Amino acid sequence: MKFETKVIHAGIEPDPQTGAVMTPIYQTSTYKQDAPNVHKGYEYARTQNPTRDALENNLAALENGYGGICFGSGLAAMDAIIKTLKSGDEVLSTNDLYGGSYRLLRAIYQKMGIQSNFVDMRNPENVRDNINENTKLIWVETPTNPMLQVVDIEEICKIGKEAGVKVVVDNTFATPYLQQPLNLGADMVLHSATKYLGGHSDVIHGAIVCKGKEDYESLKFMQNASGAVPGPLDCFLILRGIKTLHLRVQRACENAEKVAKFLKNHPKVEKVYYPGFSDHPGHEIAKKQMKHFGGMVSFDLGGDHNRDCNKVLEKTHFFILAESLGGVESLIGHPASMTHGSIPKEERLKSGLTDSLIRLSVGVENSDDLIADLSNALDAL
Numbered sequence: 001m002k003f004e005t006k007v008i009h010a011g012i013e014p015d016p017q018t019g020a021v022m023t024p025i026y027q028t029s030t031y032k033q034d035a036p037n038v039h040k041g042y043e044y045a046r047t048q049n050p051t052r053d054a055l056e057n058n059l060a061a062l063e064n065g066y067g068g069i070c071f072g073s074g075l076a077a078m079d080a081i082i083k084t085l086k087s088g089d090e091v092l093s094t095n096d097l098y099g100g101s102y103r104l105l106r107a108i109y110q111k112m113g114i115q116s117n118f119v120d121m122r123n124p125e126n127v128r129d130n131i132n133e134n135t136k137l138i139w140v141e142t143p144t145n146p147m148l149q150v151v152d153i154e155e156i157c158k159i160g161k162e163a164g165v166k167v168v169v170d171n172t173f174a175t176p177y178l179q180q181p182l183n184l185g186a187d188m189v190l191h192s193a194t195k196y197l198g199g200h201s202d203v204i205h206g207a208i209v210c211k212g213k214e215d216y217e218s219l220k221f222m223q224n225a226s227g228a229v230p231g232p233l234d235c236f237l238i239l240r241g242i243k244t245l246h247l248r249v250q251r252a253c254e255n256a257e258k259v260a261k262f263l264k265n266h267p268k269v270e271k272v273y274y275p276g277f278s279d280h281p282g283h284e285i286a287k288k289q290m291k292h293f294g295g296m297v298s299f300d301l302g303g304d305h306n307r308d309c310n311k312v313l314e315k316t317h318f319f320i321l322a323e324s325l326g327g328v329e330s331l332i333g334h335p336a337s338m339t340h341g342s343i344p345k346e347e348r349l350k351s352g353l354t355d356s357l358i359r360l361s362v363g364v365e366n367s368d369d370l371i372a373d374l375s376n377a378l379d380a381l
């Protein structure tokens with residue numbers, strides 16, 4: 001099956017009992033047994049749920065993995081992976097990391113004895129140089145949030161393999177439509193399905209897809225043993241969202257390219273971060289490992305203060321001021337005070353995340369309307 005067929009059919013069969021074409025929402029906590037331990041493969045809904053099974057199988061197909069495992073949020077999925085480590089183990093992570101991922105590593109796992117080191121992975125040698133005998137996991141995010149840095153997944157995976165360290169790629173920004181890390185050598189892919197996979201800003205959900213059976217089994221065990229599972233309605237919403245993933249992401253990419261070009265030519269904008277520009281330092285790598293350059297664009301008004309930002313953020317109409325990304329509607333945000341508020345300023349500035357940076361999640365509206373909206377807001381400066 002090609003990708004566009006997989007999103008609709010992979011892992012999904014019409015309901016055997018009724019023929020329902022859409023996967024039913026199995027809203028049950030438990031299942032009838034004919035005799036103790038004689039059942040149809042379903043005992044208790046933390047452990048198994050048919051709606052969740054369909055989604056997990058679908059995700060495994062989209063990422064070309066052995067198996068998918070779903071969680072109540074992206075961070076719950078990440079938590080399950082980090083929890084497979086033990087005290088004394090270390091994580092080597094991308095430095096321009098999603099704020100919540102950074103907080104989980106720093107505020108929760110550090111005090112449990114799992115140390116994380118954050119390096120600039122745009123230069124893969126920084127990964128090689130920072131691996132030590134305790135490093136058990138390399139955590140990659142690409143393109144990064146919100147600076148849209150691009151990390152060469154294949155290179156990092158080679159280094160990981162040589163050192164015997166597993167590589168996880170947070171594929172939330174790119175989605176499997178644009179980028180398939182398991183095909184490039186990664187061991188696991190993580191999604192905040194809240195974003196593009198769900199695609200309609202109406203559900204919080206997370207998922208992992210493992211390339212190998214061993215990782216899959218240990219995370220499947222964790223899913224049941226720790227219990228951060230999603231409900232069946234949430235799984236249904238993600239399944240439904242995925243059916244149009246290719247259409248939505250394609251349009252978002254096309255709109256983002258037009259918006260980025262508009263911003264680049266605007267006199268009030270100092271810098272635009274968009275991997276689709278040929279002068280973006282990660283452009284060639286993005287071209288190699290992604291189908292398009294994604295729906296995210298960040299831009300800096302200059303001056304490292306948020307006075308002007310607020311004017312723009314309060315003035316857009318179609319770009320709604322809100323956290324999150326990846327929905328059909330366009331969103332605008334101020335990373336320094338919103339999504340990345342939990343990262344200390346000195347840390348933020350290392351990757352260029354100033355107080356004057358604005359992040360856009362470009363949706364699937366008409367691009368002329370989106371550009372007019374931004375143009376109007378920038379006129380307020």
Ligand SMILES: *Cc1c(COP(=O)(O)O)cnc(C)c1O
Pocket residue numbers: 073074075076098100101141145170172173191192193194195204205206
């Ligand atoms: C949102 C996000 C997460 C966290 O996911 P939740 O579903 O909000 O828990 C992790 N990584 C990235 C890149 C994200 O954008």
